Amino acid sequence: MRYHLVLRTVAKILIPLIMLFAFYVQFHGDYGPGGGFQAGVIFSASLILYGLIFGLAALKQVIRPWVVRVMLASGVLIYGGVGVASLLLGGNFLDYGVLAHDPVHGQHLGILLIELGVGITVAAAMITIYFFFAGRKTTKQ
Amino acid sequence: MNDLLGLYSYWIVIVLMMAGFYVVISSSNLIKKIAGLNIFQTSVFILYISMGKVDGGTAPIVVEGSSNAIYSNPLPHVLILTAIVVGVATTALALALVVRIKEAYGTVDEEAISESDNEL
Amino acid sequence: MLLAFLVVIAFAVIHLRDLVAIIMLAGLYSLVTAIIFVVMDAVDVAFTEAAVGAGISTVLMLATLSLTGRLRREPRRPRALIPIIVVILTGVTLIYGTFDMPHYGDPDAPVQQHVAPRYINDSPNEVGVPNMVTSVLASYRGFDTLGEVAVIFTAGIAVMVLLMNRRRRSPDEDKEQS
Incomplete structure (x- = not known):
């Protein structure tokens, strides 16, 4: 893969755009199509593209495996934490109405946080899966 | 005639489902089986969305x-x-299992795996 | 029309023997499915299907293939009769079952009468998010989604456990085997 100049240049242009699009999908998911699941998949796709073109070692320099592992767990924790927070503020589990003064604002905040948790977990899970499939190959050869 | 047009999408879903099912039960290669399972799964998605x-x-x-x-x-x-x-x-999990099977048995063919199991 | 195209791809998957071609066709199949989802008004789902099916899933299948080898063991004993009978019987039974189904796009179908009107009418006021799919996903069915996220988390952990190199623990055994 070292001499695929066109591929490398195009990927360098495309990867930031794909990441930007993932963030747009993540935070604009309330208004248009999109949300945490899609954003997580698109974000991990951009990193997997990087890994495919520049190699697994370069990808592990960009995003360390322990960071991915922390992300994998913290997404679920954010989701559950929002539920516990609404429980402590006097509502039911995952009842976002109590998170802000106005129930509709509370719903907005809750949905934003939860989509963030979903996005982080999905992205981290896909990157983890890619790490282990690709890493298996390099240890074998 | 109207009946036929109204149910057309369900029939396509069933044909796709059966195609996936056929791949799962007739193919002996585990990776092809997983591809068949994906076809089956997608046909269920189309059923729900339709x-x-x-x-x-x-x-x-x-x-x-x-x-x-x-x-x-x-x-x-x-x-x-x-x-x-x-x-x-879950597909990734299944593929990880296939990789481990390949390393343990040296093949991803179902018949070869059961043969080598019988030899033991 | 697009649905018929899907059937063509599915039958091609049955007949092909080359695994790389099968995986490429599976990616194409996902892309056509995504277009069908757009036609059926499910833009969010189409989005996901295009990103997952044509992107991640294809990469994972190809990675597996590079680990397990492309060649399939030829020739296979012809034993296709029993599967065909089973498949046709099941298919005919299912098609018989569809005669009681509501027609495609029927606004009076039971699916449209149960909880869907409540989501559609009340969610703009109760949740205030224009995209109803997001509001149902994160708010009305938050427990469900929490479960799904937990499943993805577990699958990630399970792949990690399965594909981790566990020989590091006993270097003596490693020497003997290699």
């Missing part, structure tokens, strides 16, 4: 200013949206 469609409806995103728009049912969309991502995660 149930949510309403004639003359639009995507369930509220448009400012049009209060009497007809929206398709958002509930199947939610169920399938999560099912797709969970589906790829």
Whole structure:
């Protein structure tokens, strides 16, 4: 893969755009199509593209495996934490109405946080899966 | 004739489902079996989404200013949206198992695996 | 029309023997499915299917293939009769079952009468998010989604456990085997 100049240049242009699009999908998911699941998949796709073109070692320099592992767990924790927070503020589990003064604002905040948790977990899970499939190959050869 | 057109999408779903089912039960290669399972899974997705469609409806995103728009049912969309991502995660798990089987038995062919099991 | 195209791809998957071609066709199949989802008003789902099916899933299948080898063991004993009988019987039974189903796009179908009107009518006021799919996903069915996220988390952990190099623990055994 070292001499695929066109591929490398195009990927360098495309990867930031794909990441930007993932963030747009993540935070604009309330208004248009999109949300945490899609954003997580698109974000991990951009990193997997990087890994495919520049190699697994370069990808592990960009995003360390322990960071991915922390992300994998913290997404679920954010989701559950929002539920516990609404429980402590006097509502039911995952009842976002109590998170802000106005129930509709509370719903907005809750949905934003939860989509963030979903996005982080999905992205981290896909990157983890890619790490282990690709890493298996390099240890074998 | 109207009956036939109204049920057309379900029949296609069933044909796809059976195609996936046939690959799963007739192929002896584990990777091809997983591809068949994916076809089966996608046919179930199409079944759910086709149930949510309403004639003359639009995507369930509220448009400012049009209060009497007809929206398709958002509930199947939610169920399938999560099912797709969970589906790829479980597919990855199945593929990881196939990799381990390949390393343990040296093959991904089901018949060869059961033969080498019988030899033991 | 697009649905018929899907059937063509599915039958091609049955007949092909080359695994790389099968995986490429599976990616194409996902892309066509995504277009069908757009036609059926499910834009969010189409989005996900295009990103997952044509992107991640294809990469994972190809990675597996590079680990397990492309060649399939030829020739296979012809034993296709029993599967065909089973498949046709099941298919005919299912098609018989569809005669009681509501028609495609029927606004009076039971699916459209149960909880969907409540979501569609009340979610703009109760949740205030224009995209109803998001509001149902994160708010009305938050427990469901929490479960799904937990499943993805577990699958990630399970792949990690399965594909971790566990020989590091006993270097003596490693020497003997290699």
